[in-house]
Amino acid sequence: MRISPPPDGGVTRRKGERVSADGGETVEMRAALLRLRRGTGLPVAFGGLLEGQRQLRIGELSGTATRALCGLAVSAGSGLGGKAAALSRPCAVTDYSESRHISHEYDAAVEAEGLRSVLAVPVVVRRQVRGVLYGALRAAQPLGDRTLSAAVAAARDVEQALVVRDEARSLLAAAREPVAGPGAWEQVREAHGALRALAPRIVDPELRAELLSVTGRLESASTLRERDGERPVSLAPREMDVLTCVATGVTNAVAASRLGLRPETVKGYLRSAMRKLGAHTRLEAVVAARRAGLLP
The missing domain is CATH 3.30.450.40 (GAF domain)
Structure with missing residues (x-):
């Protein structure tokens, strides 16, 4: 040859x-x-x-x-x-x-x-x-x-990088598909959580930017808006990553594994997000974030 x-x-x-x-x-x-x-x-x-x-x-x-x-x-x-x-x-x-x-x-x-x-x-x-x-x-x-x-x-x-890349492309394709029916909004939330957790593990900056762009569009698609008279809430990227995982119902240990963080670090980000949202529990934080339009 x-x-x-x-x-x-x-x-x-x-x-x-x-x-x-x-x-x-x-x-x-x-x-x-x-x-x-x-x-x-x-x-x-x-x-x-x-x-x-x-x-x-x-x-x-x-x-x-x-x-x-x-x-x-x-x-x-x-x-x-x-x-x-x-x-x-x-x-x-x-x-x-x-x-x-x-x-x-x-x-x-x-x-x-x-x-x-x-x-x-x-x-x-x-x-x-x-x-x-x-x-x-x-x-x-x-x-x-x-x-x-x-x-x-x-x-x-x-x-491992190729596995993550394959998973990312699969999730991106699924996120672009139109959803309908009674479980549609829950599908959007699941896709948002999966993409948000995957983005920090992507080495390729172009693919990572594409993932974050799609998560942004899913967030903006939320029909839940911030309550009248309240100041907009701003969370740091890692606080959003942790809260997105928490919103899917996983434990701090599972969230840490998905995000490549230590469980103690996840707890710290979650506490910070809860403080900014005026929440006292994980559930309250998720509800407040959705009401403020931070989560779908």
Whole structure:
């Protein structure tokens, strides 16, 4: 298989600079490559996501010295990364060009970058391979268990980020669907709570902004307005996040897990929100927030 040229006619970069051949989801891939290099001490890391069912395209590079790997299309079962994707498990070789355990369609690109010892870890979401992370040395040295474990941990980061991204897109699609019937408003409230809890976990700033925009529209759609003669209530973003979770009936511990906070921190934000709303209980706070138009 021939080496595919870099997208958009090639990318000029300095040594060690990362290059993106993909869109939004590569935000998570870039962060994972940095963690892989820091966790393993490997000087080179690269990776990409699957295009369709059978082909992986290398779209993110970290620590590379050439453009040889940029945009490389890897088929399932071919080379080290293709083998890792086909088997859905990590694979490693001590000397890439001399290994008898992989096919050698991509030797030219690997040799151009001067790589010898290479590992490849698949990114698996809901039993489907979505991408591959690579780490490499420019010397033929065995890659130990600690190195492999750190690379697997970096891949797990990407997997979790993709799960969150998939959930966010599913919720956004559901939130845009028209709702009707006696339970319609409760559906709006559930969608609002889920989106609000998910937004802080999104790495991609564009997707996070989209989530917050939709939650804002759901809030403004509320038919409940602030009471006459009362001053408008303003809650901090984290106070709103906590109150939104509380409105769905979850405990402080569950709210903390959803928001990535400690239970004590959730209690603090909830107390602050209750004070601003003039509420003495969780239920009173939710009712007051809905009456003020802060919650749908």
